[in-house]
Amino acid sequence: MDFFNKITFIGLGLIGGSMAAALKKRGYGGELVGYDASGDASIEGKKWGIIDHKADTLKDAVADADLVVLCTPIAAYAQILKEISPHLKNEAILTDVGSVKGCVADLVKGHINPNIQFIGGHPMAGSEKGGLKAASATLFENAYYFLTPGQETVNGTVAKMETFVKSLGAYPVVVGQREHDKITARISHIPHLAAVILTNLLDREGGVNSVAFAGGGFRDTTRIASGNPAMWKDIFFYNKEEMLQGIQSLEKMLSEFRELLEKKKEDQVLDLLNKAKFIRDGVPKGLPDYMPPLYDIVVDVEDRPGILGELTQLMGDHSMNIKEIEILHAREGEQGAVRMGFATAQEQEQAFLVLRGGGFSRTYMKGEKNDADSESC
Numbered sequence: 001m002d003f004f005n006k007i008t009f010i011g012l013g014l015i016g017g018s019m020a021a022a023l024k025k026r027g028y029g030g031e032l033v034g035y036d037a038s039g040d041a042s043i044e045g046k047k048w049g050i051i052d053h054k055a056d057t058l059k060d061a062v063a064d065a066d067l068v069v070l071c072t073p074i075a076a077y078a079q080i081l082k083e084i085s086p087h088l089k090n091e092a093i094l095t096d097v098g099s100v101k102g103c104v105a106d107l108v109k110g111h112i113n114p115n116i117q118f119i120g121g122h123p124m125a126g127s128e129k130g131g132l133k134a135a136s137a138t139l140f141e142n143a144y145y146f147l148t149p150g151q152e153t154v155n156g157t158v159a160k161m162e163t164f165v166k167s168l169g170a171y172p173v174v175v176g177q178r179e180h181d182k183i184t185a186r187i188s189h190i191p192h193l194a195a196v197i198l199t200n201l202l203d204r205e206g207g208v209n210s211v212a213f214a215g216g217g218f219r220d221t222t223r224i225a226s227g228n229p230a231m232w233k234d235i236f237f238y239n240k241e242e243m244l245q246g247i248q249s250l251e252k253m254l255s256e257f258r259e260l261l262e263k264k265k266e267d268q269v270l271d272l273l274n275k276a277k278f279i280r281d282g283v284p285k286g287l288p289d290y291m292p293p294l295y296d297i298v299v300d301v302e303d304r305p306g307i308l309g310e311l312t313q314l315m316g317d318h319s320m321n322i323k324e325i326e327i328l329h330a331r332e333g334e335q336g337a338v339r340m341g342f343a344t345a346q347e348q349e350q351a352f353l354v355l356r357g358g359g360f361s362r363t364y365m366k367g368e369k370n371d372a373d374s375e376s377c
């Protein structure tokens, strides 16, 4: 990426920090600069070696930068754009990571000199946890990353940004700004609203005390409700038109379902459940669907320090290459579960035998097309 000698991140929280950390980890050789309104984040970023230089002012941050990445809440953009506009160098590319794209393009048009190349961006990876402490160099690995050029964006800018996205370990997907907002309303924003409503339903129904009994179902469907409230409030309002359409569909589907229940239409309820299962089963597991499938092993382990080390050590001792490893949140509690993905069925079989033989008696195999029903024991 020798066309970007200096990259500046404005906002060094979960997303900005993870990007800088990913570039460092993956061998980016240029200069990384961080500016954050909370001085602590950029001090920490410098201390941890995620950035090379901590800027104290926005002017200083963008001076000579080839790429400037806005990683703050969208609500802060107007003020930031106003301040950086006179200091961006002419050939600089400006991008952002905000979760809504139409409104951002409008904002940029109002504040930035048209000579500056702007291209919106949005990584489809994140967390319900925020701040630099939650940042991870691997956050974007195998994630899709939307790029939303406008009519003024030249092809060279799109190509450079595609290279940038790949250098984070992610997969660029180029779409229009409004199309992006339509897609993300369906796959992210409305699901977030649903998680919030499901969680608050407990309160309305006087069931908050029952939350302690929640198993995987409640945890899986509501994890994201722990996300940053201010960030999500912004997302809902910035993508208001698409949200309103999604809510209308939700309301219609709920009332249709109520009628089916009231009229005892069991076959139609079953059809709905089957349809949802078919769609949900088609969601790629952790990897985009054009990536090779992985062969999974799930190990039930005790929740104690060092257990992950023992697992990976055992795999290393037998020269087994773990392609993916994940702690399954749905099994929080005293007993935890770890999922490991292997490249071939043969390696999966070998790992199964090694783990069982190595004292991990509660080890299960899952074929790439299988679900929980097909666990081998």
Ligand SMILES: NC(=O)c1ccc[n+]([C@@H]2O[C@H](COP(=O)([O-])OP(=O)(O)OC[C@H]3O[C@@H](n4cnc5c(N)ncnc54)[C@H](O)[C@@H]3O)[C@@H](O)[C@H]2O)c1
Pocket: 010, 011, 012, 013, 014, 015, 016, 035, 036, 037, 038, 041, 071, 072, 073, 074, 076, 080, 097, 098, 099, 100, 122, 123, 124, 125, 126, 127, 128, 129, 130, 131, 132, 228, 231
């Ligand atoms: N959290 C996610 O899952 C996720 C995923 C993809 C995209 N996004 C988008 O990324 C953006 C940042 O989200 P995040 O999760 O990294 O948030 P975050 O709270 O972890 O980080 C935001 C950082 O911006 C800083 N900041 C706030 N106002 C500022 C200003 N005026 N000038 C400079 N710094 C300022 C904050 O101090 C903080 O360190 C949001 O626009 C969000 O829509 C979030």
Ligand SMILES: O=C(O)C(=O)C[C@]1(C(=O)O)C=C[C@@H](O)C=C1
Pocket: 098, 099, 123, 124, 125, 126, 127, 128, 187, 188, 189, 224, 227
């Ligand atoms: O995994 C999560 O915690 C997320 O909420 C990430 C998630 C999403 O997938 O909806 C949330 C918002 C962002 O704009 C992009 C990604």
